[in-house]
Amino acid sequence: MSTHKSVLPTTECIRCGTCCQKGGPSFHLEDKALVEKGVILAKHLYTIRAGELSYDNIQRHLIPATTDIIKIKGQKDSWTCFFLNIKKNRCRIYDHRPLECRALKCWDTREIEKIYATNRLTRQDLLSGIEGLWDLIKDHQTRCSYEQLKRFVDALKGTEKDAALQGLLKIIAYDSEMRKLAVQKGSLDPEMTDFLFGRPFTETLKGYGFKVHNKEGTYRLVPVKATKP
Template sequence: MTPGNKSTLDYEWMAFPGEWNEETLKNKFLEFMNELIKETQSNLPPKRIQYQVEQSVEYQEIRKQWNNLTPTERLNGWKQLLEKAEGALKNVLPTCVQCGECCRKGSPTLHLEDLELLQQGRIPWNRIFALRKGEPVRPPNEENEGKPYFLLDERIKIREKQDGQGCVFLDDTSDRCTIYADRPIQCRAQACWDPTESRELAKGVYLTRQDIFEKVELLMNIIIEHEKRCSFESLHKAFHQLQESEAKEVDSFLKLVAYEEHFRDFVSEQFHIPKEELELVLGRSFASLMPIFGLKVAEESDGTKCLVNDK
């Protein structure tokens, strides 16, 4: 029985499994999962339950034989799958079924233990970036109504996809992690059925640029100089002044954003650091973060830059 005392067969969309082909079976099963999860108000992603059932021997057998089953056998097989799904929701297996849902919510933050993965080239340098102290970041999954908060300490993270649809290492077609054997410690601790281990890990030591570049004096000097001249503290101060003056004192804010851009261009050119890797050395540019402040930098036809509302 489904929650709300409905029989699984009460749903009109599952009335004629005898006529379904294999593809329809798969789609109807996913529809059922979504419905079931909605009704039980479970926090688990439907895909997690779907994958758990799909990896079971019973599901594989029914699916393999589906085309050769009689309509009555299909109806029985379908009933078995629905019961299996309801059972899976009640008894979530304490194992990762690689449904990709955690990876779709965001990319992992790296810990000190992950340094070896970088040093051995198992995670390429251009796939990570730094979030600096004081940087505004958006919480994953619309937590706190999606309002940005400010980082108290530096973090190193794996990049996310351009459209914001999760970790860059997630293969959307297969839902698999493309670096599964070399995934960071946070991914190993993540468990959708029990958050205890990942909560414990969050108390651990996070990786910083100091850990990565401590033996590269030149880069460390650039990082220190950049922090001195273009800290997030100075950006917040300039933004505050901008707000206080009701947007009249735009100059100091704009100057700081432009100076930071110039600093980056200079470092990139002088030391031949590609733009993607610059986001590890210097973090994300002020200009790229303007939308978080509700602004964006626009370029006039004569090349001068100005701040406009980001709508």
């Protein structure tokens, strides 16, 4: 019996869990029923909003999202997909896993590359029929867009930097406070806000080179080295 490890290339999924540890999938229209039927709950999802910097697995660098990208949350402070049973190295929803999980073959990425940026599921696809809530989401999107955030961040280097800083702090405060209000007055599950309104600016600003400090409702920016948001 040979003691050498096999060096044959992988040709089928051996369910090693490596891809699931690198992050959950992005959702496509084909996955809509998984959310609608409650196989995957909204509280287990988060949204990367249009214009937000996100890591593109095909282009392998950070680029602004062109539409909503709805993804499965990670576990605790890691990127490991929420649905990976780490002890058993098994997907807890394997028979209902989303399209990207079915398309991903680590030994041949052609299929995932073909579908990766197509037919992305958006919040509009899932929520536009819910009056009131959808209006709130649209209003938040208008007031707290990533295009606006980027304009302020860029202007911090120019002659209008004081006005840009004030503008930036204002939308950070609005983004934070409206989430609290939606939970308190709208009785929303706090775990759903990252899906409904995207991740808060207080978290994503690090991708733009800032950390946000909040002391009793007063927000302050501290420059840091930009990291994956």
